[in-house]
Amino acid sequence: MASDQIFVGLEIGTTKICVIVSEGRSDGTISILGVGETPSRGVRKGEIVDLGTVTECIREALLDAEEKTNVEIGNVWVAITGAHLRSFNNRGTFILPEDRDLIIPEDLETVETNAKEVALPASNSFLHTIIQSYHVDGNRNVLSPVDMVGSRLEADFHIIHGVKTRIQNTLRCIESLKLGIEDVVLSSLASALVVLTQQQKDLGSLVIDMGGGTTDYLLYLDGAVRHSGVLALGGDHITNDISIGLRLPIARAEVLKIQEGSAADPEEGEGGVITLKNDPGFHGCEIDRRALNTIIHLRVREIFELIRDDIESAGDGILGMLGTGVMITGGCARLPGIASLAEEVFELPVQLTRAKEVGGATQTFENPQFSTAIGLTKYAMAVSAHLQEESFFQRIARGVGGIFQRNRR
Amino acid sequence: MSAEIPRRILVGVGNAGVAVLDRIAIEHPRMKGLMVINNDPESLASSVVTRRITFPQGDAEDGFLAIEQEFGLALGGALSVTFCGGLGGELGSFLLPALVARTKAMGITTLASVGMPFGFEGRQKRELALKAIEKIQGICDAVVVIDNERLSGGAPSMAAIGEAFQIADRTLQASLMALQGMLSSSGPVKITKADLIALTSSSGAMTHFGYGRAEGANRLHEAFETAMKSPLLTLSGKGVKGASLKDVKTVFLLLQGSSDLSFAEVQRAVGEMERAVGEDCKIKVGVHADTSPGAPLEIFILASSGATLPSVKETEEISSSPLKPRKSDASRQHPQTALTGTRGEPESTAPTRTSKPVKANPAKQTQGFLDLNTYQRGRFDKSEPTIVAGEDLDIPTFLRKGIKLGSPQRH
Numbered sequence: 001m002a003s004d005q006i007f008v009g010l011e012i013g014t015t016k017i018c019v020i021v022s023e024g025r026s027d028g029t030i031s032i033l034g035v036g037e038t039p040s041r042g043v044r045k046g047e048i049v050d051l052g053t054v055t056e057c058i059r060e061a062l063l064d065a066e067e068k069t070n071v072e073i074g075n076v077w078v079a080i081t082g083a084h085l086r087s088f089n090n091r092g093t094f095i096l097p098e099d100r101d102l103i104i105p106e107d108l109e110t111v112e113t114n115a116k117e118v119a120l121p122a123s124n125s126f127l128h129t130i131i132q133s134y135h136v137d138g139n140r141n142v143l144s145p146v147d148m149v150g151s152r153l154e155a156d157f158h159i160i161h162g163v164k165t166r167i168q169n170t171l172r173c174i175e176s177l178k179l180g181i182e183d184v185v186l187s188s189l190a191s192a193l194v195v196l197t198q199q200q201k202d203l204g205s206l207v208i209d210m211g212g213g214t215t216d217y218l219l220y221l222d223g224a225v226r227h228s229g230v231l232a233l234g235g236d237h238i239t240n241d242i243s244i245g246l247r248l249p250i251a252r253a254e255v256l257k258i259q260e261g262s263a264a265d266p267e268e269g270e271g272g273v274i275t276l277k278n279d280p281g282f283h284g285c286e287i288d289r290r291a292l293n294t295i296i297h298l299r300v301r302e303i304f305e306l307i308r309d310d311i312e313s314a315g316d317g318i319l320g321m322l323g324t325g326v327m328i329t330g331g332c333a334r335l336p337g338i339a340s341l342a343e344e345v346f347e348l349p350v351q352l353t354r355a356k357e358v359g360g361a362t363q364t365f366e367n368p369q370f371s372t373a374i375g376l377t378k379y380a381m382a383v384s385a386h387l388q389e390e391s392f393f394q395r396i397a398r399g400v401g402g403i404f405q406r407n408r409r
Numbered sequence: 410m411s412a413e414i415p416r417r418i419l420v421g422v423g424n425a426g427v428a429v430l431d432r433i434a435i436e437h438p439r440m441k442g443l444m445v446i447n448n449d450p451e452s453l454a455s456s457v458v459t460r461r462i463t464f465p466q467g468d469a470e471d472g473f474l475a476i477e478q479e480f481g482l483a484l485g486g487a488l489s490v491t492f493c494g495g496l497g498g499e500l501g502s503f504l505l506p507a508l509v510a511r512t513k514a515m516g517i518t519t520l521a522s523v524g525m526p527f528g529f530e531g532r533q534k535r536e537l538a539l540k541a542i543e544k545i546q547g548i549c550d551a552v553v554v555i556d557n558e559r560l561s562g563g564a565p566s567m568a569a570i571g572e573a574f575q576i577a578d579r580t581l582q583a584s585l586m587a588l589q590g591m592l593s594s595s596g597p598v599k600i601t602k603a604d605l606i607a608l609t610s611s612s613g614a615m616t617h618f619g620y621g622r623a624e625g626a627n628r629l630h631e632a633f634e635t636a637m638k639s640p641l642l643t644l645s646g647k648g649v650k651g652a653s654l655k656d657v658k659t660v661f662l663l664l665q666g667s668s669d670l671s672f673a674e675v676q677r678a679v680g681e682m683e684r685a686v687g688e689d690c691k692i693k694v695g696v697h698a699d700t701s702p703g704a705p706l707e708i709f710i711l712a713s714s715g716a717t718l719p720s721v722k723e724t725e726e727i728s729s730s731p732l733k734p735r736k737s738d739a740s741r742q743h744p745q746t747a748l749t750g751t752r753g754e755p756e757s758t759a760p761t762r763t764s765k766p767v768k769a770n771p772a773k774q775t776q777g778f779l780d781l782n783t784y785q786r787g788r789f790d791k792s793e794p795t796i797v798a799g800e801d802l803d804i805p806t807f808l809r810k811g812i813k814l815g816s817p818q819r820h
Contacts, residue, residue, distance in 0.1 A: 044792050083795060232795040233802055240787040241805035245814050250788055291814040298806040306797060 006033075007384070008065070009376025010058070010076040011187070012170060014043045014213025014236060015331065017057045018370060019065035021073070022358075022377035024384075030377050031359035035370065036065025045232040046081040046187075046214035048169050055173045062177070075180035077376040080170055081187040081214045083232035084163040085127065090115045094153045103136065103145045103153055111155045118159075125164040128186055132156040132224040141222070158225040160186055182380060188216035188228055190375030193382070194355040195329050196220060203323030206346070207353075208307065209372060210332035212236050217307050221321055229310050231303060235332045238299050245295045246287055252276065256292065257335075263300040264337025266293040293337075300338060304345040325349035329368040416488040417592060418442040419585065421458070422505050424449060425495030425524055429582045430458050444483060446476070446508070448500060469503040477511060489518040489592055489602075492549075493585050495557075495577075496541045497526035497534035506544035518592070518602060519549045522584040524577055525556040551605050553584045553618060553711070555641070580641070583620035587709035590663045591695055600661055600695035617642050617654065617712050624705040628666075629674045630794055630801045632708040633681050642710065654686045657712040663695040666706035670698040673798045678708065680809060684785065686712075 005024040011017065019036035038060040042050030062073055092115025094107055112129055120126070134142040136150040145153060167184065174181055191209040192201075201220040209216045212235045219227040238261070243253035260274050271290050278284040311319055325348040328338060333352045342350040354366055355374040419442060421430035427445045434443055434457045447453050448464040462479055465472045484490060490512045494501045501523065513519045523545065526534040546552050557577045591600040619642040621635030636642070642654060654660060662682050664675060675696055682692055690712075786794070789803035796802070800809065807814060 044789075045795065049792075231797075236788070237803070237805075240789060240803075241807065244785065244787045244805050245807055288814075294812065294814065295805065295807055298810060298812065302802075302806045 006071055007377040007380035008071075008073050008076045009079070009190070009373045009380065010061075010174070011079040011373040011376065012043060012048070012054060012058065012173070013040055013211055013372075014046055014234065015211070016040050016369070017043075017054075017061045018373045019061045019073070019076070020370065020373040020377055021065050021069040021071050022374070022381075024377075024381040025359075028381075029359060030374075030381055032374065032377075033071065034065055034069035035373075036061040036063070036068060038064065040212075044213060045083065045234075045236075046211070046230070047084070047166060048173065051169060051173060055176055058173055059177055062179075073179065075182050076174060077182045077380045078170065078174060078184050079187045079190050079372050079376055080127070080162070080167060080184050081211075081216055081230055082162065082166060083214070083230055084166050085160060085186065085230045086124075086162065087158060087160045087228045088118075089132070089156060089158055089226070090118060091154055091156050092116070096151050096153065101149050101151060103148050103150055105146055107153055108134075108146065108155070111153050112157065115155060115157045116159060120161055123163050123165065124161045125167065126159065126161050127167070127184065128158075128160040128189065130158040130160070130189075130225045132158055132226065133222070156224075158228065160189075160228060183383070185376055185379050186216070186218075186228065187211075187214075187372045188218040188230070189225070190373075190379050191216070191329055191371040192218045192220065192225075192375070193378045194358060194375040195327050195353045195371055196324075198223070200324040200327075204321050205324040206307075206311070206319070206322060206326045206348075208304075208326060208328045208330070208342070210234055210303070210328060210330040210338075211369075211372075212331060215303050215307070215330075215332075217311075219311060219318065219322070221318060226318060227311055227314055229307065231306055233299075233303050233306075234330075238296055238332070238335075241295045241299050242292065246291065248276075249282065252282065256287070257296065260289070260292060261296045261335060262293045262337040263296050263335045263341045264293065265341070266290045266297055269293055269337070296335065297337075297341065300332070300335065300341055301345060304342055308345055319346065319348070322348055325351065327351050327353040329353050329371040331369045333368040416442075416486070417589065418444060418484060418487045418490045419589065420490060420492050420508065421445040422492060422494035422508065423447060423498055423500035424452055425501070425578065425581065426493045427452050427456050427458070428578050429493050429585060431456055432578065432582050433585070434458050442487070446480070446500070446504070448472070464500060464504060469499060473504060473507045480508065481511065481515065484512060484515060484517060487517055489520065491585060491588050491592075492519070492521040493523070493581060495524040495526065495581075496538035497530060498537075502537040502541040506541055506548070509545050509548050513548050520551045520588050520592070520605075521545055521549050522553040522555070522581055522588055524581050525554060525558065527577075528558045550602070551588065553588065555580050555584055555618070580618070580620070580639075583709065584618050584711075586665075586707070587618070587620070587661075587663055587711055590665050590697055590709060591661060591711075600663065600693050604661070604693050617657070617710075619708075619710040621708045622705050627794055627796050627801075628706040629677055629708075630796065632706050633678060636708045636710050637685065639710075654690075654710075654712055657686060657690055659691045659693065660686055660710065660712035661693045661695065663697070663709040663711070664706065665697040665709070667704040668698050670696065670706065671798070673800060674706075677800050680811070682710075683811070684808065 007022050007024060007030070009020045017038050017040045021033045022030040023033055024030055038057050041057055042048060042053030048054050066073055092111040094111040094114060096103065096107065116126060116129060133140065133156050134145045135154040136142050136145050136148050137152050142148065171181055171184070188207060188209050192207040195207055196205050202223045204221040206217060206219045213232065214234050215231045217229050218225060239250060239254045239257055242248065242257055243250050246253065248256065262269055274287040274289055274292065276284050276287060308319065326342055326346050328342060328350060332338065339350045339352055352368070354368045355371050358374055419430060419433065421427050424447065427447050430443050430445050433440060443458045444460040444462065445453065445456050445458045446462045446464055448466055450463060453461045453463055460483065462476050465475050492505060492509060494505050496502055505523070509519055509521060523542065525538050542552070542554060555577065591605055592602060619636035619639035621632035623631035623635065660682060662678060664670065664678055675694070679692060679694055686692065785805070785808055786803045792803065794801050794803050
């Protein structure tokens, strides 16, 4: 097995830290060799609040993965999320010099640079610049303009940026473990790579990755990313709501959510009483099922409505153009009733989804909790050819990202 | 000249009054109608307020007669006058009530925000202050009393003495601005003079005051939290934010900020307030969104409940034995502020401590409580809040939407 075909994805989540070790196949698919996992501590809403604790958790997850796969991990692909991440669409334009009418690869870089000529907040840095489409002399949606004849090259990009120091803190944990960082990838971008087929991307899909601390979403249309966002709301908020509403300890509320909770309309679901037994330090009680489901329903509905409103506020009626509909993944996708609630809010077909076109350990790729980490390895496979000669740090050094320069000295 | 007389005038009396008005003049350079009166020429000379009246040294009555005419002329054409000063000293205790009476006699709406002395300033000062309050309350349309002794509970015990006075001045200033804001007619949502009088007309009314100021995306949450954590809104010795509001009958909520203050933010503030007070509490909202763009958001909370200021004896007992169990009286729990109107004569029978253990009325014996409703963010209480459209989404959705849930049945 050639070592350059092994990809390691690291997701530092709010509830768990997981490391996926995958092997790239010649047919473009990946096969999961194993998963290292540990409960997450020191992470809130997808962002690191206790560097030392998180570093220890990452170490545990890495050791777990190495033990299970017998692979020595040297480099990782890292997922990033957090409410500080922002995105927008922008068009770059490049007028070819008069003495040349043939578009060359360097022109694509120039047009990308031009698209990024926007005033970001001083504290922010670019994370991704994702091409949507090229236009040559008004000829729209050109897939590959290199070697075409033209005088005016334009390109639409989806640009994602975030607070530099917050990204750096994530990377510092990994650096301190003497690991190399191949690249940093937006969580929802990684998830979408494995939960959507190319056809679904072309027809139009909204991927919602609802995790413990954040809900990440990404919208594909005509095969390109058109919209993305991160809400610092997730399963932890549902648990917190239950804890406050039903006056239960957090741990009890979490178990209740997983075992009995439903996001379906509480008026239509079953009623009755849930009995919580006595435990040391906890007096048993009886919970009204409708009260529990009301709490969950209201929170999940609100999250979906925020996503819907955010996408609609971007204009163009883009939600109505989605041919495939909404794909929900992440840990919260396992909440009963979540699909019907999403259908009601988005007025679109909804599927609960997980990683596709993936081989290996079934229990891993069937679990929507691992979509992001698996997606990282798929992303790694897709872009590794381009990065072989130009590492993440080199890209930073030439000013594409600029996130990491200070750390690398 | 009369056309130049501002319609609303602020008068600072004595050293405390001058200090507070100086701060206002510096922070609000465009504010008109500031006037200071003091018997300390040095204090007046260094004041940034341009309208100054020197109160002559010597007999207080003679002094008042000497400045009465000048003072009356300065008020000509004013619609309202708000006085500010510390009580217990010569000017606060003798001159301030006289000036209030003079103003009221001119048919002008008269308000006052006054500070009670610290405990270490002595029993005599407090007695003088209580007498002055009685006089002022009998005349003014509304009086806010800031009890510095209670307020000092909010300062670190090792705080420099100057710091304690600064906190007192800042609170006095905030209460003054709150009264001004409530009387202002410039905001889109107003608390009227009638509202203010209605608040003060409740028999034996006592009020509590909180103030918060913040800017940035999370300004509403931060300003509201600061206001609720004000020492004058917390339970004595417990530090439970906003606990004093539990029993109030009426609360005034004033939001003052830049023109980008959104409807959602106002709605959010009212929602927060609804959760902090009891179900039968009336909430009156005032909004002034006319300051310059980028100005910080200021939130003032002024509320009324059924209690009165503690007497000198009570104050001494409270100060000397803070850990002793106290008689369950609202005034014991909230000895800090009082707002009463012309009709709100202070009760002559201020509650006193009995030597016997109190067990006659079990319903009144309430233990200090932990108000869970004030901790609405649960595990996210110390996290960076998730704010969308001015709304703190860490607070459970059902709470923000006001949906009632049944309580779990404990075994």
